[in-house]
Amino acid sequence: MTAEQVIKLGKEIKKPDLGWFSQFTGETWLTIGICLTLSVLLFIWAANCIIGDGEKRFIVGVILLIVAGFTFFGAGLSSVSKENEIYDQRISNWKERYAKPYIESLPKEKKEIVYIKIDAELSHETEGSYIWGNGYTYSKEVKMTPLTISFKGNGLETETNWYSTNMELTNEQKPYLEYQYLNQNLGYDINKGRYNKEIYLPESYEFTDIK
Incomplete structure (x- = not known):
């Protein structure tokens, strides 16, 4: 479709x-x-x-x-x-x-993260529901982390939001952001942008920068 x-x-x-x-x-x-x-x-x-x-x-x-x-x-x-x-x-x-x-049928895009910080002051979103405004479409139990990240997109892009985080990389791999990009508005507040954003981190990654 x-x-x-x-x-x-x-x-x-x-x-x-x-x-x-x-x-x-x-x-x-x-x-x-x-x-x-x-x-x-x-x-x-x-x-x-x-x-x-x-x-x-x-x-x-x-x-x-x-x-x-x-x-x-x-x-x-x-x-x-x-x-x-x-x-x-x-x-x-x-x-x-x-x-x-x-x-969810759109191709996944991958962008290298160059900066990441926990933003504990970010207001909490409801987990396990349709969070269209937060860039998620799935309805399942998701552990979300409040982060400010900078990644290589159109130049260097920075955003603060709640993200699904996965610590599955080896020590040799760099953190990256994976998402599906909707390039036009569909209606009913489903707007152009990144959806189903997940951050992948090395298993040994330690957050040293916390707001």
Whole structure:
């Protein structure tokens, strides 16, 4: 699948138009009817105990309008909430089925690291979830390390972020950064940039520079 196909599928996602009462079942309407009836009877009884007939009819009428207004308003909010829930789920499915596999199919690039420092002051990201903004697409248990690194990219590039680190190299090998590069925006906050970044370090590497 190409990036253009992934983008096209993303653009086809539409927010559903459920209508104000489409999510209400027969049981829901029965519950609302019972509650409204009991409320009206309660207010009529209270009005009979306190005020005269003319004032009573007026107040009961106002109460009915208020109750009806709140019912319709609540139905509207419920419908909007359900529409947003369905829309968000469709976007999540698109990321899982199309965007994520496309990014993870991209070739891996390797860049030599010339400087590395632990940045303990970096705010923590949630581990084990989709961290699109942090450059990760996989959902698995990952040990992340807050680092500032400089590497040979377009000239010398420096960035600070949370990285997956692997200490698997021999003493003769230099540290390097490996990632998959997305060269265009796919939509829904999946933007051009480096994804699935992993840092490889020699087994004997020691962090001597810590912020």
